[in-house]
Amino acid sequence: MSIRLERIISPSAAQLAELYAVCSQAPNYWQLTEGKLLPGKAAIAGWFDGSELPVGRKPDDQQIYGVRLGAELIGMVMALRGWRYPEQTMIGLLLLSERWQGKGLGRAVYEAIEGIIRSWPGMRVVRIGIIASNTPAFPFWHRMGFRETGERRRDLSFLADTILLEKPL
Ligand SMILES: CC(C)(COP(=O)(O)OP(=O)(O)OC[C@H]1O[C@@H](n2cnc3c(N)ncnc32)[C@H](O)[C@@H]1OP(=O)(O)O)[C@@H](O)C(=O)NCCC(=O)NCCS
Incomplete structure (x- = not known):
């Protein structure tokens, strides 16, 4: 099974619908992190409007990819x-449809996005924030080589603190 990352820049209504469908196929994630079964459609559209970009970052610094297996969109990664300094990249979310989890595809997607990140000049560190209540995610990121930095943040849109992990490149 080989996956393909497909960059989405200004999504059409059809692309937004596909992303929404794939998010709705991972209800455990939203339940564990936000206490609901789905993100809102507006929240997904908001990923693309630049409103979450830190000061000084250009729209092209935020890259969102759909994950395709054959013709099917099975996940996404951003x-x-x-993020905090020019040599650091933050992975916003890596999510697969539950049907496709636990089959080695998360690793394939991570390796593909790490390859893209490594191609950016000067990049030294990849960072991920895991919501503490999303306990199944920790072993995955540990396997990908990430370690806790000791930092944690509180964002009231989530059920628990965000735990920060990093991997040097
Ligand atoms: C997290 C996620 C992307 C992992 O993808 P996946 O396809 O299920 O993971 P893989 O099958 O590729 O597993 C990769 C490795 O992690 C390990 N792993 C993954 N989940 C694990 C778990 N819950 N416990 C122990 N090990 C785990 C696997 O054993 C495998 O190890 P190996 O490659 O060294 O043999 C996927 O489960 C997902 O989309 N979860 C919902 C969204 C989410 O929580 N994203 C992370 C937000 S921070």
Whole structure:
């Protein structure tokens, strides 16, 4: 099974509907992190409007990819180049439809996005924030080589603190 990352820049209504469908196929994630079964459609559209970009970051620094297996969109991954400093990239979310979890595809997607991140000049660190209540995610990121930095944040849109992990490149 080989996956393909497909960059989405200004999504059409059909692309937004596909992303919404794939998010709705991972209800455990939204339940564990936000206490609901789905993100809102407006929240998904908001990923693309630049409103979450830190000061000084350009629209192209935020890259969102659909994950395709054959013709089917089975997941998504987002990366923000130059998060706290120019050499650091933040992975916003890596999510697969539950039907496709636990089959090695999460690793394939992570390796593909890490390849893209490594191609950006000067990049030294990849960072991920895991909501503490999303306990199944921790072993995955540990397997991908990430370690806790000791930092945690509180964002009231989530059920628990965000735990920060990093991987040096
Ligand atoms: C997290 C997620 C992307 C992982 O993808 P996946 O396809 O299920 O993971 P894989 O099958 O590729 O597993 C990769 C490795 O992690 C390990 N792993 C994954 N989940 C694990 C778990 N819950 N417990 C122990 N090990 C786990 C696997 O054993 C595998 O190890 P190996 O490659 O060294 O043999 C996927 O489960 C998902 O979309 N979850 C919902 C969204 C989410 O929580 N995203 C992360 C937000 S921070």
